[in-house]
Amino acid sequence: MRRLRPYAAALLAGTGLVAAPALAQAQPQPLPTAGEQVAEPAPEPAPEPIEADEQVEEEVEISAPGSEGAEIVVTGRFIPEPVRNTAQVVSVLSAGEIARTGDGDIAGALVRVTGLSVNTNGFVYVRGLGDRYSLALLNGLALPSPEPLRRVVPLDIFPTSIVSSAVVQKSYSVNYPGEYGGGAINLTTASLPDDNYLTLGVGISGDSETTAQLGYTYYGSKRDVFGFDDGTRDLPGALRDNDGALVDAGVLENEDTLILQRNRQIPANFSASLAAGYGTDFGDTRFGAIASASFSNGWKTRGATQQTATAGSLVNSSYGVRTENKIQASGLLALGLDLPQGHKVRLTNVFIRDTSKVARVRGAFENIQTPFEDLEDDRLSGPYDSLNYESSYVQRQLFTSQAVGEFEFGAIELDLRGSYSKSDRDSPYERTTQYRYVGSTGGYAVRLGVPTGVIFSALDETVWAGGADIGYDLTGIVNGKLSAGYAYSDTARTFQSLNFVYDDGGAPIAGTGQSYLPIYLLLSPELIDFEDITLRQVNRAYGQAQYGGDLTVHGAYVRADVEVATGLRLEAGVRYEDAEQLLTLPDLYGNNPAGAGNAAVITKANDYWLPAATATWNFAEDFQFRLHGSKTIARPQFRELGTIPVLDVESDRVLAGNPFLTDSVLWNAETRVEWYPARGERVSLAGFFKSLDAPIETIATIDAAGTLQVTNANAPKATLYGVEAEVVKYIGLEGLGDALAPYRIALSANYTWSKSKLKVGAGDTTVLFPGNIDSPLIAPATQVFTDGSPLTGQSEHLANFQFGIENTDRLEQLTFLLTYASERVTSRGANTGGVLDPDIIERPGFNLDIVARQGFEWPGFGEMELKFEARNVLGRGHIEFQDYGTGRAAINNYDIGTTFAASLSAKF
Structure with missing residues (x-):
């Protein structure tokens, strides 16, 4: 764990800043702008005085893989940011900058970083590349994901209260894992406190679409309000021990998870937090501990229009109201020792x-099959063809325990780190009940069979990770450092899904009086016996109920970081990475065509040499020019390989994997100019280029019922290129009178323009999964992809603007935050009848947030902070569509509303 401390050394005209070592680096082996060795003072001119406000810099704590870099003096007065101190292209959010945004989770805060956007599920896109190209680390170590749909961890589960800093590294360095597409996001948790403290906080919030509005709920269990089930949703033994045969439907009666209720006054959101820090000295050793805990209970209602279309005709159209009650709890316990001779040991535990x-009611018009130009409004009016009542309960849990040791032995530095992490996702009693409209009676009757039923699913994933890095200072030979390291990670995942539907036992009840009863009455013991209603598992086909995944990676690197000429620094290295990825499909029900009971094991074993080099030229005072090139990879994720169809409740579409996916290889290049005109200010301009071999793209399919599904396939090639610019400026108001003297205006703006193109030729092919693991479908790539189309997830324009006024003497801030992301493809259009449908497009648009923070003293309560927030002030909604020219299909459109929040915290 390294910390960047305030600079207080004298500045010598015509020389570099002379200071204590920079202890925190955004990239693990960077070359700080300040060296430990004090430059010989020049007799002329005299040292230039430093203004008092220039000496006050926030400490930035960063823990990342790799040993600390060499110490090279760089000319320039305004040095304090890790962004300038590293050889790589990075963006850093310090604790203070995270607090200024006011975001409750780190995903929201990262939206403000140049070139970053976040989708609705909390996954981060770096420079337009989807979440599958982002690498998320905690204190430099890998994390498991509690999501069955992805291997990367959604960053919206990390409260900002446990994050000390967030570093986004956009250029690759060999001390990082080779699976590095768009960039790496390294979160650092707090470590040793400088002072003892205790902080308590409470908050309340609500939004215009949810709070005190109509929504749907269901009882569940007594402990639901705390985010824990009391056993109500345990899988019944009759199902757990069954081989897939018919089961009496009474085992899943469980009315508490079945009956939906209208709630016309959805409550407001509540949150509470506690944090404490303690530090003490034992001679030359300092011991410290930091503990924090947070809890929140929030609500979100969405009224969504969802349609499917193909070949220019509308197929299905539905409208549903979905209410989600989200309960989040987190805890952090960090212990640290600062030993003599610069040795440091950190233990971190995060839970x-x-x-x-979730409860949802949805009405649908089905089998419309009408071209958009012939569509009449009355076709989408009157009684719905079907009504779905749905309920679900998803528990995601992540625990990680990490140990990090950093040791100095003269010219040798040794870093050791290891971790054990476990994530779980349990989704018991994911229920759907469908009622069909019966024109002859004017009523709705229960439809037994698909989709009326219940799904149980469970995911378990563990990650063991470790690494060792050693660095040797070459002082006396050359100004630089040699380093080498080894890293190991083993990720094991198991996912199981049991999908049951209600059957009428061969004696159809459709049209009888009982079929018009609510489902909870129809499933009463008397009617179950009378109508012979049973449960039938529908995902008994081979590979449809369970899969196991394992990814083992060994990596080793060597790197040199040297000053090759005055003001010119070169970091170059190579990483060797060997990986084996296994996907195991057990034959639970004896359906394997290759032999009953035989499990299929798909093995992907590859090794790569991954070079990277970055040159940094300090061509003028406070200016730097960077040039970077590297090769990286992106492996298929378990969910992209797994064959089990899974419903993504957020996008309301079924995702099915493709076990025939292959690794993607990326060639990366970047050039960048940086200028630091004043303390804390910066101006940068960068250009970047990426060439991708076999990029993995999301593609849509339409099943026989007109339901939208998505899967994945390798496109032949793609390119991505663009430019990004950033400006940070502070304007003091001391010239406007004594009353405004302590205030300053904080301005920050960044913009990214990028362009991507798929390259698809007439002879190119792609491999699809037709449902049989033994028979891959090799299809012409032109039947799946369109040459020149953009990569999924890539927005051509990304922009962020912050305007704030703040008091430099005390905590008093008012900040306006405006973000913009242009249209991006969420999945390729389906191939229907040999013709590709238009791509599915998301339109994020503009978003305006306002955050106000006020600090004050309260006798007996210490330091207080009052915060007010207004989010999505412009009322931006979620828009996702397909444009056929003659009309648009609203794939998933809903209003988000404006959120208002207030919180109060006290620090003792």
């Missing part, structure tokens, strides 16, 4: 639990 309880 995060995220529970989502």
Whole structure:
């Protein structure tokens, strides 16, 4: 764990800043702008005085893989940011900058970083590349994901209260894992406190679409309000021990998870937090501990229009109201020792639990099959063809325990780190009940069979990770450092899904009086016996109920970081990475065509040499020019490989994997100019280029019922290129009178323009999964992809603007935050009848947030902070569509509303 401390050394005209070592680096082996060795003072001119406000710099704590870099003096007065101190292209959010945004989770805060956007599920896109190209680390170590749909961890589960800093590294360095596409996001948790403290906080919030509005709920269990089930949703033994045969439907009666209720006054959101820090000295050794805990209970209602279309005709159209009750709890315990001779030991434990309880009512017009130009409004009016009542309960949990040791032995530095992490996702009693409209009676009757039923699913994933890095200072030979390291990670995942539907036992009840009863009455013991209603498992086909995944990676690197000429620094190295990825499909029900009971094991074993080099030229005082090139990879994620169809409740579409996916290889290049005109200010301009071999793209399919599904396939090639610019400026108001003297205006703006193109030729092919693991479908790539189309997830324009006024003497801030992301493809259009449908497009648009923070003293309560927030002030909604020219299909459109929040914290 390294910390960047305030600079207080004298500045010598015509020389570099002379200061203590920079202890925190955004990239693990960077070359700080200040060296430990004090430059010989020049007799002329005299040292230039430093203004008092220039000496006050926030400490930035960063823990990342790799040993600390060499110490090279760089000319320039305004040195304090890790962004300038590293050889790589990075963006850093310090604790203070995170607090200024006011975001409750780190995903929201990262939206403000140049070139970053976040989708609705909390996954981060770096420079337009989807979440599958982002690498998320905690204190430099890998994390498991509690999501069955992805291997990367959603960053919205990390409260900002446990994060000390967030570093986004956009250029690759060999001390990082080779699976590095768009960039790496390294979160650093707090470590040793400088002072003892205790902080308590409470908050309340609500939004215009949810709070005190109509929504749907269900009882569940007594402990749901705390995010824990009391056993109500345990899988019944009759199902757990069954081989897939018919089961009496009474085992899943469980009315508390079945009956939906209208709630016309959805409550407001509540949150509470506690944090404490303690430090003490034992001679030359300092011991410290930091503990924090947070809890929140929030609500979100969405009224969504969802349509499917193909070949220019509308197929289905539905409208549903979905209410989610999300309960989040997190805890952090960090212990640290600062030993003599610069040795440091850190132990960090993080626990995060995220529970989502959802109820939804949806009405649908089905089998419309009408071209858009012939569509009449009355076709989408009157009684719905079907009504779906749905409920779910998803528990996500993440625990990680990490140990980090940093040791100095003269010219040798040794870093050791290891971790054990475990994540779980349990989704018991994911229920759907469908009622069909019966024209002859004017009523709705229960439809037994698909989709009326219940799904149980469970995911378990563990990650063991470790690494060792050693660095040797070359002082006396050359100004630089040699380093080498080894890293190991083993990720094991198991996912199981049991999908049951209600059957009428061969004696159809459709049209009888009982079929018009609510489902909870129809499933009463008397009617179950009378109508012979049973449960039937529908996902008994081979590879449809369970899969196991394992990814083992060994990596080793060597790197040199030297000053090759005055003001010119070169970091170059190579990483060797060997990986084996296994996907195991057990034959639970004896359906394997290759032999009953035989499990299929798909093995992907590859090794790569991954070079990287970055040159940094300090061509003028406070200016730097960087040039970077590297090769990286992106492996298929378990969910992209797994064959089990899974419903993504947020996008309301079924995702099915493709076990025939292959690794993607990326070639990366970047050039960048940076200028630091004043303390804390910066101006940068960068250009970047990426060439991708076999990029993995999301593609849509339409099943026989007109339901939208998505899967994945390798496109032949793609390119991505663009430019990004950033400006940070502070304007003092001391010239406007004594009353405004302590205030300053804080301005920050960044913009990214990027362009991507798929390259698809007439002879190119792609491999699809037709449902049989033994028979891959090799299809012409032109039947799946369109040459020149953008990569999924890539926005051509990304922009962020912050305007704030703040008091430099005390905590008093008012900040306006405006973000913009242009249209991006969420999945390729389906191939229907040999013709590709238009791509599915998301339009994020503009978003305006306002955050106000006020600090004050309260006798007996210490330091207080009052915060007010207004989010999505412009009322931006979620828009996702397909444009056929003659009309648009609203794939997933809903209003988000404006959120208002207030919180109060006290520090003792």
